[in-house]
Amino acid sequence: MRAIIMDSTGGADVLRVANVDVPTRVNAEFLVKVVAAGVNPIDVKTRSGKGASAAISSWPTILGNDFSGIVVESSYESHPLKPGDEVYGMTMVPRLGGAYAEYLTVPGMCIARKPKSLSHVEAAGVPLAALTAWGAVVDVAKAHEGQRMLIHAGAGGVGHFAIQFASFFGSYVIATGSSRNEEWLRELGAREVIDYTNSRFEDEVSDIDVVIDLVGNVSDNTGTRSLSVLKPGGLLVNVPTGSWPTVAEDAAAAGVRASGFRVSPEGSTLAVISRLIESGDVKVYVDQVFDLEEAASAHRALETGHTRGKVVLKVSDG
Numbered sequence: 001m002r003a004i005i006m007d008s009t010g011g012a013d014v015l016r017v018a019n020v021d022v023p024t025r026v027n028a029e030f031l032v033k034v035v036a037a038g039v040n041p042i043d044v045k046t047r048s049g050k051g052a053s054a055a056i057s058s059w060p061t062i063l064g065n066d067f068s069g070i071v072v073e074s075s076y077e078s079h080p081l082k083p084g085d086e087v088y089g090m091t092m093v094p095r096l097g098g099a100y101a102e103y104l105t106v107p108g109m110c111i112a113r114k115p116k117s118l119s120h121v122e123a124a125g126v127p128l129a130a131l132t133a134w135g136a137v138v139d140v141a142k143a144h145e146g147q148r149m150l151i152h153a154g155a156g157g158v159g160h161f162a163i164q165f166a167s168f169f170g171s172y173v174i175a176t177g178s179s180r181n182e183e184w185l186r187e188l189g190a191r192e193v194i195d196y197t198n199s200r201f202e203d204e205v206s207d208i209d210v211v212i213d214l215v216g217n218v219s220d221n222t223g224t225r226s227l228s229v230l231k232p233g234g235l236l237v238n239v240p241t242g243s244w245p246t247v248a249e250d251a252a253a254a255g256v257r258a259s260g261f262r263v264s265p266e267g268s269t270l271a272v273i274s275r276l277i278e279s280g281d282v283k284v285y286v287d288q289v290f291d292l293e294e295a296a297s298a299h300r301a302l303e304t305g306h307t308r309g310k311v312v313l314k315v316s317d318g
Helices: 041-048 120-124 127-140 157-168 179-188 222-229 247-253 267-278 292-303
Strands: 002-005 016-019 029-039 066-073 086-090 103-107 111-113 148-151 172-177 192-195 208-213 230-238 257-260 286-291 310-314
Touching (some): 029 120, 066 127, 086 120, 086 127, 111 267, 120 310, 127 230, 148 157, 157 179, 172 179
Parallel strands (some): 148 172, 172 192, 208 230, 286 310
Antiparallel strands (some): 029 310, 086 111
C-alpha cells in the first residue's frame, strides 16, 4: 500500500511516499481502507521531535490519528460493523500505524459509523478535533447555561468544535480570533469575538467562569494572561501538549483552578457527536485538502497557524 512514512524526526521534508505492507489485523481490531485522513497539530509536533515522538519504537513510522474510510475486515463475524460499512475514528499513533496510509488497523472501540451527511473528506476532519473539544468543553468544563466561557483560537480545528459544543449546551461563548474570522465565529455560536491582532483579551473581558486554552504559553503568554480574566475559583482547561508546564502552579497562585486534557479515541463519544452532526447542530469546516503525496505541504500549511477549521489528506477513492 502507499503510505507517507518518516525515517526520523525533523522538518516537513522528512515525510515521504513509500510502498509498505498492509498492516495485519489482530484480536478486536478492524482493518479499514482509508479514504481521507485528518492532519492535526499533534502530527506536526510528533514529526518535529516533540508531541508523541518519544513513543516511536521503530522506524520508519506512519503518522495520522484520525481517518474516514471503509471496513475491510471486522473484528468478528457478527459485529454490527461489517465489511463495506463507512466508518470514521481515531487511532493511537505511534502505538499503531497511522492514517497517512491506504489501510490501517484500529481497535473497534475507537470507531463509529460515518455520518451520512458528510463526505469522507469532511468526516476525516472530525474525530480528533471534535473529541478533544468535547472532552475539554463538556466533560471537564461542564458547559451549561449561565456559564461564561472564553475559547482561545476559536477558528482552529479544535476551537471551531469547542465553540459549537459550548453554545449547544448554553454557555455564553467569547472567542479569540482574527478579524477575518469574526463573522464565521459568530455563526458557529460565539456571542463575542476578540480580535487578538488588535487588542489584548484581558482588557476586553473579565468575570470568566472557564477558559478553554488552545494556545498555552507558546504564543504571547496567552495561558498566563488568561488567569487574570477568570473569576476567583474559575477553571482553565489547557489542551496543547507541552504548551505550559507550570500551569497548575501558576493557577493555584492566582486563586483559580486548572486542568490539562488529553484526548481519548472513544468511538462511543464520537457516535454522540455524529448525532449532533446529522441533526445539523454541529458542522465541520475543512479549510484545505491535499493529496496523500502532498503531506509535507499539508504540514507546512498547518504550521502557519492561520488555517480555518481542518486540514485533510485525500488518501484514496471511496
